[in-house]
Amino acid sequence: MDAGFFTRGFRGRRPAPEVGDRLPPGQYLEQGFPVLTVGPTPRVDTARWDFRVVDQAGAERGRWDRQAFTALPHETVKCDIHCVTRWSKFDTSWSGVSADTLLAGVDPERAPYAVAFCDGGYTTNMPTEALLGGRAWVVDQYEGRPIAPDHGGPVRLLVPALYFWKSAKWVRGLRLFAADQPGFWEARGYHNVGDPWREERYSDG
Ligand SMILES: Nc1nc2c(c(=O)[nH]1)N[C@H]1C(S)=C(S)[C@@H](COP(=O)(O)O)O[C@H]1N2
Numbered sequence: 328m329d330a331g332f333f334t335r336g337f338r339g340r341r342p343a344p345e346v347g348d349r350l351p352p353g354q355y356l357e358q359g360f361p362v363l364t365v366g367p368t369p370r371v372d373t374a375r376w377d378f379r380v381v382d383q384a385g386a387e388r389g390r391w392d393r394q395a396f397t398a399l400p401h402e403t404v405k406c407d408i409h410c411v412t413r414w415s416k417f418d419t420s421w422s423g424v425s426a427d428t429l430l431a432g433v434d435p436e437r438a439p440y441a442v443a444f445c446d447g448g449y450t451t452n453m454p455t456e457a458l459l460g461g462r463a464w465v466v467d468q469y470e471g472r473p474i475a476p477d478h479g480g481p482v483r484l485l486v487p488a489l490y491f492w493k494s495a496k497w498v499r500g501l502r503l504f505a506a507d508q509p510g511f512w513e514a515r516g517y518h519n520v521g522d523p524w525r526e527e528r529y530s531d532g
């Protein structure tokens with residue numbers, strides 16, 4: 328075999344260093360934008376849409392209808408996203424409301440666990456802290472346009488530091504708990520935390 332061919336073949340199996348540094352273990356770089364949904368894309372009734380923060384007992388800590396949500400201060404977020412099925416996509420760009428804004432006044436020591444709930448019934452859990460400090464957004468634009476229905480539009484959660492199953496599509500709110508409550512995938516064997524850099528894909532138990 329000719330040395331040039333071997334070199335190209337060898338390089339072909341390894342991402343360039345600038346890509347490799349940004350790829351968590353076991354991930355590959357995807358250029359498209361795959362759609363991963365359990366079940367059908369729900370029909371979202373924008374007239375009745377709201378985003379709510381509720382406590383364990385069901386008491387409302389915050390509620391924004393579509394108009395109020397749109398009027399909240401928005402930030403542009405550029406981030407890499409990592410799906411547990413091994414694709415990563417670099418430099419995705421979103422616009423939305425920081426979870427710090429939506430959770431203002433919530434004490435993460437008194438309400439240490441959060442569950443995102445959605446139209447269609449999907450849920451996913453994370454520590455309240457994982458949503459604070461500029462680490463999570465509730466986004467309503469992707470690449471400068473409304474988010475396509477298949478990708479969670481009109482509004483989805485974005486938690487780029489965790490595997491993308493935590494970024495709940497069609498999100499309608501956050502419920503706060505004193506004790507951890509596994510979400511849809513977390514109750515079906517996915518890792519409770521889901522840090523891609525630690526390759527926390529599945530739980531052992
Ligand atoms: N409501 C809801 N949110 C969801 C899902 C889902 O099935 N329902 N799938 C999750 C998974 S496993 C991934 S990888 C991402 C996929 O988002 P995308 O379809 O925009 O790529 O959404 C996450 N959020």
Ligand SMILES: [Mo]
Nearest residue numbers: 363410411492
């Ligand atoms: Mo996923």
